[in-house]
Amino acid sequence: MRSVIEVAEDVCILDTEASPEHLARGTAEYADAMLIVVEPYYKSLETGRRMAVLGTDLGIPRVGLVANKMRDERDLSAVREFARSNHLEIAGVIPFDDEMPGAERAGLAPLDHAPDTAAVAAIGELAARMVGDGRA
Amino acid sequence: MKLVVAGKGGSGKTSISGTMARLIARSGRDVLAIDGDSNPNLALTLGIPPDSIGELPTLPRDLLQRTQDGPKLKQSLEEVCASHSLRGPDGVTLLVMAHPQHAGAG
Numbered sequence: 001m002r003s004v005i006e007v008a009e010d011v012c013i014l015d016t017e018a019s020p021e022h023l024a025r026g027t028a029e030y031a032d033a034m035l036i037v038v039e040p041y042y043k044s045l046e047t048g049r050r051m052a053v054l055g056t057d058l059g060i061p062r063v064g065l066v067a068n069k070m071r072d073e074r075d076l077s078a079v080r081e082f083a084r085s086n087h088l089e090i091a092g093v094i095p096f097d098d099e100m101p102g103a104e105r106a107g108l109a110p111l112d113h114a115p116d117t118a119a120v121a122a123i124g125e126l127a128a129r130m131v132g133d134g135r136a
Numbered sequence: 137m138k139l140v141v142a143g144k145g146g147s148g149k150t151s152i153s154g155t156m157a158r159l160i161a162r163s164g165r166d167v168l169a170i171d172g173d174s175n176p177n178l179a180l181t182l183g184i185p186p187d188s189i190g191e192l193p194t195l196p197r198d199l200l201q202r203t204q205d206g207p208k209l210k211q212s213l214e215e216v217c218a219s220h221s222l223r224g225p226d227g228v229t230l231l232v233m234a235h236p237q238h239a240g241a242g
Contacts, residue, residue: 013167013170016141017144033137094152109155123155131165
């Protein structure tokens with residue numbers, strides 16, 4: 001996989017479970033950045049923290065959390081506090097959005113099912129930040 | 137840019153990575169999306185009908201050969217993509233690492 005990733009086109013996105021076995025297999029270490037998607041409850045945050053440690057140990061230069069399915073200020077405070085005390089960066093915050101499971105039920109991409117919904121907008125802003133411009 | 141999107145099953149990572157891939161492709165960039173999950177679902181969030189990946193070959197373990205300079209692809213990326221990838225909406229190229237029934241082989 002390493003050579004595939006190295007010669008890939010402009011942007012290569014690898015979607016992975018990131019279990020320790022997966023990451024240790026060597027596909028992730030050539031990444032420029034790693035986003036770890038977490039939900040606002042302890043077990044998910046703690047798993048994310050462990051994945052972040054793995055990513056950093058692999059030498060991935062940018063490692064950040066994406067706080068997903070965020071409902072309210074309480075969720076935001078919980079994630080911020082966890083990130084702060086574990087020296088983790090929050091790369092993005094995606095609001096809880098019924099259109100995301102709705103897309104799955106409809107058998108469609110979220111972007112096709114509900115292009116103007118809040119979660120899609122937030123993902124778009126995250127994407128733009130990751131590639132370093134306002135175009136995405 | 138090479139980006140890894142990681143997370144537990146159910147966290148929403150595949151919806152996020154698929155949507156990111158589509159939006160970055162719309163901004164004019166070439167995007168390669170790789171489904172590294174043993175339960176591959178990235179096609180759906182990219183807008184590629186999941187039944188169209190049924191016949192798609194997954195990346196074989198012998199894709200790399202060891203040479204003096206380190207591991208090299210046996211085929212060029214273009215050849216790999218020609219036989220192993222699908223193009224989806226907004227021109228995103230999808231490679232799938234494993235089919236569910238071959239989860240142990242990945």
